[in-house]
Amino acid sequence: xxxxxxxxxxxxxxxxxxxxxxxxxxxxxxxxxxxxxxxxxxxxxxxxxxxxxxxxxxxxxxxxxxxxxxxxxxxxxxxxxxxxxxxxxxxxxxxxxxxxxxxxxxxxxxxxxxxxxxxxxxxxxxxxxxxxxxxxxxxxxxxxxxxxxxxxxxxxxxxxxxxxxxxxxxxxxxxxxxxxxxxxxxxxxxxxxxxxxxxxxxxxxxxxxxxxxxxxxxxxxxxxxxxxxxxxxxxxxxxxxxxxxxxxxxxxxxxxxxxxxxxxxxxxxxxxxxxxxxxxxxxxxxxxxxxxxxxxxxxxxxxxxxxxxxxxxxxxxxxxxxxxxxxxxxxxxxxxxxxxxxxxxxxxxxxxxxxxxxxxxxxxxxxxxxxxxxxxxxxxxxxxxxxxxxxxxxxxxxxxxxxxxxxxxxxxxxxxxxxxxxxxxxxxxxxxxxxxxxxxxxxxxxxxxxxxxxxxxxxxxxxxxxxxxxxxxxxxxxxxxxxxxxxxxxxxxxxxxxxxxxxxxxxxxxxxxxxxxxxxxxxxxxxxxxxxxxxx
Amino acid sequence: xxxxxxxxxxxxxxxxxxxxxxxxxxxxxxxxxxxxxxxxxxxxxxxxxxxxxxxxxxxxxxxxxxxxxxxxxxxxxxxxxxxxxxxxxxxxxxxxxxxxxxxxxxxxxxxxxxxxxxxxxxxxxxxxxxxxxxxxxxxxxxxxxxxxxxxxxxxxxxxxxxxxxxxxxxxxxxxxxxxxxxxxxxxxxxxxxxxxxxxxxxxxxxxxxxxxxxxxxxxxxxxxxxxxxxxxxxxxxxxxxxxxxxxxxxxxxxxxxxxxxxxxxxxxxxxxxxxxxxxxxxxxxxxxxxxxxxxxxxxxxxxxxxxxxxxxxxxxxxxxxxxxxxx
Numbered sequence: 001x002x003x004x005x006x007x008x009x010x011x012x013x014x015x016x017x018x019x020x021x022x023x024x025x026x027x028x029x030x031x032x033x034x035x036x037x038x039x040x041x042x043x044x045x046x047x048x049x050x051x052x053x054x055x056x057x058x059x060x061x062x063x064x065x066x067x068x069x070x071x072x073x074x075x076x077x078x079x080x081x082x083x084x085x086x087x088x089x090x091x092x093x094x095x096x097x098x099x100x101x102x103x104x105x106x107x108x109x110x111x112x113x114x115x116x117x118x119x120x121x122x123x124x125x126x127x128x129x130x131x132x133x134x135x136x137x138x139x140x141x142x143x144x145x146x147x148x149x150x151x152x153x154x155x156x157x158x159x160x161x162x163x164x165x166x167x168x169x170x171x172x173x174x175x176x177x178x179x180x181x182x183x184x185x186x187x188x189x190x191x192x193x194x195x196x197x198x199x200x201x202x203x204x205x206x207x208x209x210x211x212x213x214x215x216x217x218x219x220x221x222x223x224x225x226x227x228x229x230x231x232x233x234x235x236x237x238x239x240x241x242x243x244x245x246x247x248x249x250x251x252x253x254x255x256x257x258x259x260x261x262x263x264x265x266x267x268x269x270x271x272x273x274x275x276x277x278x279x280x281x282x283x284x285x286x287x288x289x290x291x292x293x294x295x296x297x298x299x300x301x302x303x304x305x306x307x308x309x310x311x312x313x314x315x316x317x318x319x320x321x322x323x324x325x326x327x328x329x330x331x332x333x334x335x336x337x338x339x340x341x342x343x344x345x346x347x348x349x350x351x352x353x354x355x356x357x358x359x360x361x362x363x364x365x366x367x368x369x370x371x372x373x374x375x376x377x378x379x380x381x382x383x384x385x386x387x388x389x390x391x392x393x394x395x396x397x398x399x400x401x402x403x404x405x406x407x408x409x410x411x412x413x414x415x416x417x418x419x420x421x422x423x424x425x426x427x428x429x430x431x432x433x434x435x436x437x438x439x440x441x442x443x444x445x446x447x448x449x450x451x452x453x454x455x456x457x458x459x460x461x462x463x464x465x466x467x468x469x470x471x472x473x474x475x476x477x478x479x480x481x482x483x484x485x486x487x488x489x490x491x492x493x494x495x496x497x498x499x500x501x502x503x504x505x506x507x508x509x510x511x512x513x514x515x516x517x518x519x520x521x522x523x524x525x526x527x528x529x530x531x532x533x534x535x536x
Numbered sequence: 537x538x539x540x541x542x543x544x545x546x547x548x549x550x551x552x553x554x555x556x557x558x559x560x561x562x563x564x565x566x567x568x569x570x571x572x573x574x575x576x577x578x579x580x581x582x583x584x585x586x587x588x589x590x591x592x593x594x595x596x597x598x599x600x601x602x603x604x605x606x607x608x609x610x611x612x613x614x615x616x617x618x619x620x621x622x623x624x625x626x627x628x629x630x631x632x633x634x635x636x637x638x639x640x641x642x643x644x645x646x647x648x649x650x651x652x653x654x655x656x657x658x659x660x661x662x663x664x665x666x667x668x669x670x671x672x673x674x675x676x677x678x679x680x681x682x683x684x685x686x687x688x689x690x691x692x693x694x695x696x697x698x699x700x701x702x703x704x705x706x707x708x709x710x711x712x713x714x715x716x717x718x719x720x721x722x723x724x725x726x727x728x729x730x731x732x733x734x735x736x737x738x739x740x741x742x743x744x745x746x747x748x749x750x751x752x753x754x755x756x757x758x759x760x761x762x763x764x765x766x767x768x769x770x771x772x773x774x775x776x777x778x779x780x781x782x783x784x785x786x787x788x789x790x791x792x793x794x795x796x797x798x799x800x801x802x803x804x805x806x807x808x809x810x811x812x813x814x815x816x817x818x819x820x821x822x823x824x825x826x827x828x829x830x831x832x833x834x835x836x837x838x839x840x841x842x843x844x845x846x847x848x849x850x851x852x853x854x855x856x857x858x859x860x861x862x863x
Contacts (some may be wrong), residue, residue: 011654013654013655014655016651016654017640017643017647020643020647021640021643021645021647022641022642044801064744080704118638118639118640119636120638120639120640122604122634123605123632123638123652123699125604125628126602126603126604126654127627127655127656128624128625128627128628128631128656128657129655130624163538252849288623289606290604290605290606293606322708336700359565359566360565360608363564363608364608364609444566528567528568530564530567530568530569531567531568533571
């Protein structure tokens with residue numbers, strides 16, 4: 001068994017390759033020296049800062065001669081060494097955190113696309129390495145230089161932490177947390193890299209930066225009705241590990257799981273762990289596939305992922321939080337249901353994107369279907385039946401979630417009825433959009449999904465303009481236009497109970513017709529005659 | 537069919553018949569049918585040359601055979617293992633070489649081969665010896681510890697070949713392997729493939745440089761527009777392509793009239809084209825039926841100095857069979 005783990009990690013050929021290529025003795029010694037010099041400089045800076053504080057306090061004591069200044073100066077004097085070490089430790093950990101997360105993300109974001117660019121990817125794909133072995137090898141190997149730098153700084157960090165009054169366990173926890181965070185970001189970067197056909201540096205860099213920004217930015221979620229989402233950011237766990245003041249934001253807005261407060265670090269582990277698992281599933285499924293064959297998840301996995309994301313909404317919910325007008329997140333069951341419907345619009349759309357079928361597979365499916373050999377709910381079929389299943393699962397979770405929170409947010413039957421119609425509305429619009437993207441995949445557009453998405457943005461912009469123009473003549477006309485062209489009336493505050501205005505149903509009927517047109521267009525695209533030869 | 541294990545490339549492996557089997561392989565891109573229901577069976581020890589113009593589907597076929605490309609329909613079996621179903625198991629038998637020789641420039645020569653030896657999961661004890669062996673095979677001994685980035689293009693190409701054979705593959709899938717090689721490297725590649733063939737490897741090689749395959753392949757397949765126009769041993773394909781044989785003869789002295797008389801008396805002879813001392817004619821009989829013709833000439837006291845069938849080159853064969861719809 002230890003041999004199995006050694007082969008999977010330390011002796012993993014891909015990891016060994018990176019180790020050999022990037023950690024040649026001269027480079028390793030240089031990195032170690034640079035790290036040591038930086039530590040010394042940082043240590044001196046921390047000492048200087050503390051010295052400055054002490055001198056200021058002593059000057060204040062001499063100038064003002066008050067008891068407060070005296071106590072402050074004495075306190076700094078007495079704890080001078082420990083305070084300096086603690087500051088040094090925090091800076092060390094912070095810098096390592098930034099270097100590790102940034103480097104891991106950016107190096108992994110070029111791992112697969114870089115191989116494609118160098119044309120070495122095919123040779124790696126024709127070896128006996130399994131996708132899991134390639135994944136682990138790249139995840140550990142691509143950022144090897146920064147791992148080595150952290151390893152060099154580890155003894156100094158440990159000494160600084162212990163001297164600063166941090167327990168051994170807490171210091172080790174920081175390293176475990178750093179490793180977990182870098183794995184999470186590395187997986188995200190690698191998935192991004194898998195989606196890039198070659199090392200288009202601009203796109204890869206922008207994608208990685210966006211991912212980094214999103215991860216860090218999610219820290220701001222701690223003041224929302226889903227505070228736990230702030231734990232998507234490593235900052236939440238970091239602040240928890242490095243210690244925060246009693247009045248810090250994280251203490252005032254604790255993470256909650258099913259209404260129970262839990263440490264931010266635990267929430268961080270739960271979220272990063274579960275999302276890392278999904279990313280790992282996607283990578284293992286696709287790493288050795290040819291580029292056009294990449295599909296993030298199987299249909300059932302996509303339904304499972306949609307259910308997981310729905311589940312997260314209710315697990316992280318903080319209902320009735322801040323009942324004052326200023327902080328009115330989820331004051332009642334209706335607002336929770338509406339939020340769930342809106343989130344499902346996004347979830348279903350992402351699921352649709354993840355399950356778009358390549359033209360080749362769709363053609364085979366259609367032929368088999370015509371011959372009665374393939375079902376509607378097939379992995380290579382159209383995505384819309386699976387969107388339907390996901391919407392049903394989501395609605396089941398809406399019922400479960402609202403019943404689970406019934407003791408705090410009393411549930412009325414009309415809320416569930418309204419949620420059903422709203423979810424149906426969202427489903428129809430998302431299905432239309434996803435089928436449009438599927439149709440784009442069947443055309444000869446370059447980057448069909450990206451272009452299709454831009455066309456959709458254009459459509460919604462045009463719908464907004466048309467609505468505005470119609471609203472000039474009458475508000476009623478504007479409402480009709482909005483209802484016919486967009487799903488925005490889901491959020492219509494005038495709707496009472498489950499009774500929706502006529503334009504809602506008119507919009508539903510119109511978009512169902514559009515779906516029919518899209519299906520016909522897809523079908524006719526798939527029936528185009530084949531031409532032989534000249535494919536390479 | 538169960539066959540006794542055969543020792544090939546220094547490794548015992550279960551012998552399968554056939555080693556490469558493509559069953560109704562089909563590949564569609566958009567509205568283009570790149571490979572159209574291709575079925576091909578290559579027994580062990582065979583060197584099969586896949587010839588055809590650019591865009592005929594050769595590369596697509598080889599990429600599907602080695603698992604790089606998923607077929608739209610059909611299956612590819614290597615040594616009896618379905619490449620799509622058990623890719624990692626199938627890869628132990630496959631050595632893949634394409635027209636580009638991309639290498640990791642930041643590794644040393646031996647490190648590069650060591651990486652692939654481990655990636656192919658060779659037994660740990662065999663790896664060091666095997667690296668030395670293949671480095672010698674591709675004449676890179678003096679560069680063993682050199683960084684790949686500093687090697688010449690030709691050396692990198694040789695290193696690419698070493699990579700493809702490091703794990704002692706029993707099936708070699710070669711996609712235009714000699715394109716871009718200089719004449720010396722081309723000759724070395726040819727010799728290397730011959731030695732692999734002698735050790736029992738089965739080779740599927742694609743090329744549009746037909747002279748490359750001349751005198752090297754045991755059988756050929758001609759592809760056009762994704763279809764296999766003709767396949768089989770070179771003799772079979774030749775026989776199917778031509779109904780008559782071209783025979784060349786030469787003689788000493790003034791025997792032109794006597795030869796003409798003799799040949800025109802045989803109903804199987806046509807297109808007699810004789811000049812002073814030498815000439816050709818077409819013969820519609822079997823190869824062994826040529827012996828009585830020669831015997832008759834000798835019996836008539838004609839001083840024949842040479843007599844034999846003119847074998848068609850692969851290029852001539854291809855030109856004859858190909859309809860050039862893609863070219």
